Amino acid sequence: MNHPDEFDYSILLANSIHEVKNSLNMLLNSVDQVLTISDEDGTTNNLFSQIQYEGKRVNDDLVGLLAIYRIQNEQYSINIDDYSVSDFLEENLEQHDTMIRHRKIEKKLDCENDLYWFFDRDLITGVLSNVINNLYKYTKNKIQVSAEKEDGYLVMRVKDNGPGYPEAMLIDHEEIDSQKSISFQNSNTGLGLYFSRLVAELHKNKGKSGYVTTTNDGIDGGGCFSLYLP
Amino acid sequence: MAIWSLKGKKVLIIDDFQEMRVMLRTMVEPLAPEMIKLAQNGEEAIEHLESNKFDIVLCDYNLGKGKDGQQVLEEAKHRDLLAYSAIYIMTTAENTSEMVMGAIDYLPDDYISKPFNRTVIHARLKKLIEKKENLNDISLAISQKNYKKAISYCDKLIASKPVNRLDLLKTKGELLINLGVYDKAADMYEDIIEERDIPWAYMALGKVRYLQDDFEEALEIFEGLIKDNASNVAAYDWLAKTYEAMDDVEKAQEMLSIGVAKSPKSLIRQRNLAQVAYKNNDLETATSAYEHAIDVGQHSCYKQPDDYNGLAKTLVDSGNPDAAMNVAVKISKDFKHDSNAEMVAAITEGMVHTSKGDGEAASQRLDAALELFNQNPQGLSSDIALELTDLCLSSGKDEQAEEITKNLIRNNHDDKALIERTQKVYADAGKSDAGSELIKNTTSEIVDINNKGAHLLKEGKLDESIELFMKAARGMPDNIVVNLNAAYSLMMQMQKTGKIKKYSSRVENYLERVHKLDPTNKKYHELMEMLQRISIKKKAA
Numbered sequence: 001m002n003h004p005d006e007f008d009y010s011i012l013l014a015n016s017i018h019e020v021k022n023s024l025n026m027l028l029n030s031v032d033q034v035l036t037i038s039d040e041d042g043t044t045n046n047l048f049s050q051i052q053y054e055g056k057r058v059n060d061d062l063v064g065l066l067a068i069y070r071i072q073n074e075q076y077s078i079n080i081d082d083y084s085v086s087d088f089l090e091e092n093l094e095q096h097d098t099m100i101r102h103r104k105i106e107k108k109l110d111c112e113n114d115l116y117w118f119f120d121r122d123l124i125t126g127v128l129s130n131v132i133n134n135l136y137k138y139t140k141n142k143i144q145v146s147a148e149k150e151d152g153y154l155v156m157r158v159k160d161n162g163p164g165y166p167e168a169m170l171i172d173h174e175e176i177d178s179q180k181s182i183s184f185q186n187s188n189t190g191l192g193l194y195f196s197r198l199v200a201e202l203h204k205n206k207g208k209s210g211y212v213t214t215t216n217d218g219i220d221g222g223g224c225f226s227l228y229l230p
Numbered sequence: 231m232a233i234w235s236l237k238g239k240k241v242l243i244i245d246d247f248q249e250m251r252v253m254l255r256t257m258v259e260p261l262a263p264e265m266i267k268l269a270q271n272g273e274e275a276i277e278h279l280e281s282n283k284f285d286i287v288l289c290d291y292n293l294g295k296g297k298d299g300q301q302v303l304e305e306a307k308h309r310d311l312l313a314y315s316a317i318y319i320m321t322t323a324e325n326t327s328e329m330v331m332g333a334i335d336y337l338p339d340d341y342i343s344k345p346f347n348r349t350v351i352h353a354r355l356k357k358l359i360e361k362k363e364n365l366n367d368i369s370l371a372i373s374q375k376n377y378k379k380a381i382s383y384c385d386k387l388i389a390s391k392p393v394n395r396l397d398l399l400k401t402k403g404e405l406l407i408n409l410g411v412y413d414k415a416a417d418m419y420e421d422i423i424e425e426r427d428i429p430w431a432y433m434a435l436g437k438v439r440y441l442q443d444d445f446e447e448a449l450e451i452f453e454g455l456i457k458d459n460a461s462n463v464a465a466y467d468w469l470a471k472t473y474e475a476m477d478d479v480e481k482a483q484e485m486l487s488i489g490v491a492k493s494p495k496s497l498i499r500q501r502n503l504a505q506v507a508y509k510n511n512d513l514e515t516a517t518s519a520y521e522h523a524i525d526v527g528q529h530s531c532y533k534q535p536d537d538y539n540g541l542a543k544t545l546v547d548s549g550n551p552d553a554a555m556n557v558a559v560k561i562s563k564d565f566k567h568d569s570n571a572e573m574v575a576a577i578t579e580g581m582v583h584t585s586k587g588d589g590e591a592a593s594q595r596l597d598a599a600l601e602l603f604n605q606n607p608q609g610l611s612s613d614i615a616l617e618l619t620d621l622c623l624s625s626g627k628d629e630q631a632e633e634i635t636k637n638l639i640r641n642n643h644d645d646k647a648l649i650e651r652t653q654k655v656y657a658d659a660g661k662s663d664a665g666s667e668l669i670k671n672t673t674s675e676i677v678d679i680n681n682k683g684a685h686l687l688k689e690g691k692l693d694e695s696i697e698l699f700m701k702a703a704r705g706m707p708d709n710i711v712v713n714l715n716a717a718y719s720l721m722m723q724m725q726k727t728g729k730i731k732k733y734s735s736r737v738e739n740y741l742e743r744v745h746k747l748d749p750t751n752k753k754y755h756e757l758m759e760m761l762q763r764i765s766i767k768k769k770a771a
Binding site for chain 2: 014017018021022024025026028029032059063066067070074075076077078079080081082084087090091094095097114116118121122125204205206
C-alpha cells in the first residue's frame with residue numbers, strides 16, 4: 001500500500017535533513033570532545049574550532065531552510081508556549097560555549113530570573129543561533145545577550161563590539177513597511193535575517209506581530225540584533 | 231559542579247544510531263543513575279518498558295523501520311507501562327512542529343533538538359525532575375483518578391502565584407473538563423484569554439463549547455485558531471468533530487482532508503477521514519484514507535482489524551470484490567493470535583463472498599465467525615456486530631442474529647443512534663417488525679432490572695440488590711447504568727459494614743469499565759468520591 005507516484009518533496013527534504021543532521025550531531029559532539037583536550041601550540045584546536053564553527057553554520061542553515069520551506073507551504077505549526085527566558089538564553093549560549101571559550105570571547109547574559117515569555121522554542125533557537133554564529137566573524141572579543149519586557153513586547157538583544165552591520169543590512173522598525181529588501185545573492189547573512197523576520201512575524205498576540213531590528217548601538221558601536229516578540 | 235544526581239533512577243535510551251546511543255549514555259553516566267538501558271528500535275524499547283519501570287526515557291523520534299518515538303510513547307501510556315512520575319523526552323534531529331502535529335493523545339514531557347551537548351541535557355533533566363516533583367501530588371491524584379483532589383492541589387499551588395501558573399491552570403482546566411464542570415472550565419479559559427492570546431487556551435475553550443453542545447461558538451473558536459495558524463491540525467480535527475455533531479458530514483470530510491494533507495502520519499486522523507468519507511459515499515477518498523490508516527498504523531497500538539473491514543466494505547461498494555478479498559485475508563496475517571481479529575476476518579470474508587454471490591463460501595465463513603462469537607460475545611465493536619447481524623439475517627440465521635442483537639442492545643440500551651442503526655439493519659432485511667419487537671423487549675428487560683434493583687435498595691434489601699446487579703453486570707459488562715448500579719449497591723453495603731476489600735476492588739472494577747466507556751460520565755465521579763469516603767472512614771475507625 002505504498003504510493004510511489006505521490007512524491008512528497010517535503011518528506012524527502014525532511015528525511016535527508018534528518019540524515020545530515022544526525023551526522024552533523026555526531027561530528028559536532030566529537031569535535032567538542034577533542035576541543036576539551038588542549039594541544040601544545042593550539043594549532044590543532046584552532047583547526048577543530050573552525051570545523052565546529054562551520055558545522056554549526058551548516059546545521060543552522062539546514063534548520064532555517066526546512067523551517068522556511070514548511071512555513072511557506074503552511075506545513076509548519078507554530079508551537080507557542082511560555083518558557084523561562086533566562087533558562088532559554090542560558091541554554092542557547094551554552095550550545096556555543098566551546099566556540100566562545102575558544103575564541104576567548106567575553107560573554108555576558110543579562111536577564112531577570114523570573115521573566116517568562118511566550119514563543120516557539122525551536123524557531124527562536126534557530127534565530128539566535130544564526131545571529132551568534134555570524135557574530136563570531138565580526139566581534140572583537142565581546143558578546144552580550146539580554147532580554148527584557150518593553151511596551152508589551154519581549155525584546156531579546158544580541159550585541160557585539162565589532163564594526164557593526166553594514167548599511168545595507170540595517171533594519172529599522174519604522175522602515176519595515178517599506179520592506180527593505182534583503183539580498184540573498186551576495187550575503188549569507190541574508191538567509192539568517194530573512195528567517196529571523198519570518199519567525200518574528202509568526203509570533204502574534206492581541207493584534208500585534210513580532211519584528212526584528214538591526215542597529216549599530218551595540219558595545220562600542222558594534223552590531224545590535226533585536227528580536228521583538230509580542 | 232552540580233550536587234544533584236540521578237541516583238536510584240532508571241534510564242532508557244532509544245535511538246536507531248548506535249553512536250548516538252553510546253554518546254547519550256556517556257552524557258547520562260556521570261549523573262550516576264541506577265540503571266541505563268539502550269534500545270535501537272521501538273520494539274526493543276517496548277520490551278524494556280515491559281520489564282522495568284523507567285524513571286527517564288530519552289527517545290529519538292525517528293527510529294527507522296517500525297514504531298516511531300511517538301508510537302512508543304502512545305503504547306507505553308496506553309498500556310500503562312510508565313509510572314505517573316516518569317519523564318519522557320523526545321530527542322530529534324528535526325523540528326518539533328511535525329511531531330506535535332502528528333500527536334493526538336499524548337505529548338512527551340519535553341522535546342530536545344539535536345545537536346545538544348552534555349550541559350544542555352543535564353540542565354533539562356534537572357529542571358524536568360524539579361517540575362515533576364513540584365507537581366507530584368497532582369500527578370499522583372490524577373493517576374488515582376481522584377480529580378477533585380488533584381484540583382485542590384492545583385488551587386493550592388496556584389494561590390502562591392508561581393512562575394508555572396499557566397501550566398497549573400492548563401492542568402486544572404483538563405481536570406474540570408474530565409469532571410464535566412464545563413462552566414467553570416470555560417470561565418477559567420476566558421480569563422486566561424483576556425490576559426493573552428494563548429492558542430492552547432482557545433483550543434480548550436473550543437472543546438468546552440463543543441462539549442456544551444454550543445457548536446456555533448465552537449466553530450468560531452476553531453476557525454479563529456486556523457486564521458492565526460493555518461497549520462493547526464488539531465483545530466481541523468475539532469472542526470470536523472463539530473461539523474459531524476451538526477450533521478454536516480460533507481464539511482467534516484473537508485476539514486479532515488485538510489488535516490490529513492498537512493499531517494498524514496496519524497492513524498486516528500486517517501481513520502476518521504475514512505469513516506466520514508464512507509458516510510458521504512465518497513468511496514475513492516474512503517479507500518485511500520483506509521489504506522493510509524492501515525499503512526501508518528502498522529506499528530501502532532491503535533491498529534484495529536475494523537479498519538481492514540472498513541476498507542473491504544468500501545472496495546465491495548466500489549465494485550472491486552477481489553481487492554476486498556485481499557484485504558480480508560490480510561487481517562489474519564497482520565493480527566496474529568488475536569481471536570477477535572479472527573472473527574472480524576471471518577465476518578469480512580463472509581461479507582465479500584456474499585457480495586460475489588458465493589453463498590456456500592459465505593455461509594462457511596459465517597459459521598466460523600459465529601463459533602468465535604459464541605466463545606467470546608463481548609469482543610466485537612458495535613459496527614462489526616451490526617455487520618454480523620446483517621449477514622445472519624440475509625442467510626436466514628435469524629436466531630443467531632437475535633443473540634447478537636440482544637448482546638449489542640444489552641450493552642448499549644441507552645445509545646439512541648445505535649438502536650436506530652440496529653432497527654435499520656432489520657428493516658433492510660425486510661424484518662422491521664421482528665427488529666422493533668426484539669429491541670423493545672431487550673431494552674425493557676434492562677429497565678426492569680434497574681428498577682427492580684433500585685426498589686430492592688429502597689426497601690433495604692441490600693444483599694438481593696447486590697446479587698441482581700452483579701449478575702446483570704456479568705451479562706452486560708459494557709452497560710454503563712448496570713455497572714454504576716452494581717458499584718452503588720456494593721458501596722451502600724460497605725457504608726454499613728465498613729470497607730471490605732473484596733467489595734471495594736469490585737467497585738473499582740465496575741467504575742473503571744464506566745470510565746473507559748464514557749470518560750466524562752458525571753455519575754462516575756460521584757461514585758468515585760463515595761468510594762474514597764468509604765476508604766477514609768475505615769482509616770478513621
